[in-house]
Amino acid sequence: MAEPLPDPDPNSGGSAPPADAAFLLRGEPSWDRALRELKSAGYLPGPAAETRLDLLFLDTVEGRLARAGWRLVLCTGGRGVEVRTLDPSGSESGTGSPFDGDPGAAAFDARALSHAPEILGRAAKKPLVRILRLKVLRREVALQSPAGPVAALVVDRFSPPGPGRRGTRAHLSLRLPPGGDAATGRHLRVLLRDRVGLPEAPGDLLTTALRLAGRPEPGVLPPLACPVRSEDPMGLAARKIVALQAHRLDLQVPWALRDLHPEFVHDARVATRRLRTALRLLAPALGPRRAESLRRELAWAGGLLGAVRDLDVFLEELWGMERRLPEGMRLPPALVERLVRDRSEALEALVSGLSGRRFAALLDRLGRLAASPVPKGTRPAPPPTAGEAAPVLLLRAEKRARKAGRAVEPASPPEALHRLRILFKRLRYTGEFFEDVLGEAMGPYLQAVVALQDTLGAHQDAIVGARRLVEASEALAGVGAASADLLAVGALLQQFAASAGERRAAFSSKFAAFEKASRRRRGRTKGETFPRTPA
């Protein structure tokens, strides 16, 4: 029998690389052979336990969990319905969770998930959607050594999803118990790979099944949208940024058109805003005429998305406020009916607009722009790199936003705050476009910018909400609304005013926090030499 092994990775200092491994099994004979060879090498296999499982893999549309190395599986069978999370090391998470400190995950309920067909919960405020469903026959065998159980072999047999794919495939994973001996894991991996001759699987069960189905892994970016690097010429960096944002827009729009969750419309709208900012900011590197024409088209798409999104925000706000109305008061039914009708009309316009040729042509043009060759710089000066230009672009955006922010007074009109919000949004997007280039100091800085932008956004929502309510109530008054309804509208208006007041009061402290974060960032990047102007 195999003796326990010392750690053959003396360089690791206790943090050995993961020893779990995955292989593809060709059929029952290769499984029998694997067990036979492991037995010859001194690992005694225990009895096999079989379970039928229905696995539903979930992630956000953009694959946020997968990008952070997490898997989320809704597992039906065996012990009923369970939510299983697999942490970045691939083991079932007992210590951490992708939802730690995530209020959005409160909406995550296994019982509800088993019935909901499309949206299966939320994480980081984003809806979780079905990535893949697999019906699996799982066989588990524990491997023993004189010291006790050393590992488990888990074979998942499944039919690859997708039309025209027949026959079953099997995915064998080697799992070490928590705190298991990594050296034994590596030894078993080498035995299975070299002695049994099993081909290594491309990843875990989901990756294997997606590859077999010819579908992309969640969170994988297309080649054009790879991260911006410091040494990229600005022409290339600008194309990468456009490719990434166009990819995000392309991902979100099909979900937005199905009207399954307000977040899809929100994310699609944000993608259009980011694209417009990128085209404006990077126009010299992309071609000013082309960029301007695309910005106009994006403004049209953003308008359609914005019409639905604004009503979603307003309705959400109203439902929240209704709960705080004095007893006996409720939202006037005619008002709700009108708002719901308005939203339905806006959605109809959105679906008709974004399903049409014009939007398809816009996406196509964005794709062609991202894939277009990077113009060579005029001699003798080489074109600026992202590392040279990004700090200047950020400083320029920051200067404008700071100047406008310092000019805000208690008596400033809401329009001034709205204008400031737009400037901060541009500053945020500029920082996020070049986050990888600008370094670690950007993290806390961007947090302060986002906090300030959120405050200004909430202020603007309250102002717009109050205006919209006044318009709606004028229409109601015209058709002879009941006095109770008008009183309710009055109470709601008070709540909107209070909300706007709170946000305005919070502005100065958030702005001060931004200035502090800005000083810190500049302090940390002190010593770096920035060119005076981007070429």
Place this chain on the structure above:
Amino acid sequence: MRVAFLSDVHANFPALWRALEGARRHGADAVVCAGDLVGFGPHPVEVVRLLIERRVRCIRGNVERKLLGLPSSPKRLKKRLDKKSSAALAWTALALGEEERRFLESLPERLDLTFGGCSVLVVHGSPLSDTDYVYPSLTRRALEAKLGPLRPGVLVCGHSHVPFTRRVGGVRVVNCGSVGKPVDGDPRGAYALVDFLGGRAAKTRIVRFAYPAESVARDIAERRAAAAPPEEFLSGRKQSDG
């Protein structure tokens, strides 16, 4: 009787596995290994365990001699990881368990065997020393100087990593080459098959076999092993050879 002679596995498990499987397929009745089982590769434990499991008769090579001469304290071994000259051996010493170490300690420096009435001398380098080389250019005089009064039917050696088989002065000289780390420009592993035909008659041949060298290169990186450069396994050449 057919015997497979291997040498210079250098902790390369996929290569050793393929060599043993090849020997089995060729109908070898016994397998003998002429030293340098470990060192410079990422799988020392796996290799030793497989040799124990398959009851392969082995001798000690110059790598094992140096390895067993290292201090046993892990702290002192870890210090040696920083020195280029001793890093690979120190890493191997740290990786080996008690059982594997005991096996290496039990290995003889040479084996005097008899197969089908033919005497076989198995050494790592040459009968003179485990660091002496036996190349294909070996002359009768040089062989006599190395053998001294001994006159085996077959002399089996390794160490040079250059496989060949020649009859010199009435002695069949077999250099098995290297299973796990060839340096003759052919990245495939090598071992020797010897058919003992009765008396001093023996028919020999060198077998080359392919193995997944890229797995070895990957394991070196994943295990952060102090080993030979992965390119040497992939190209079958010493890196300094260009």
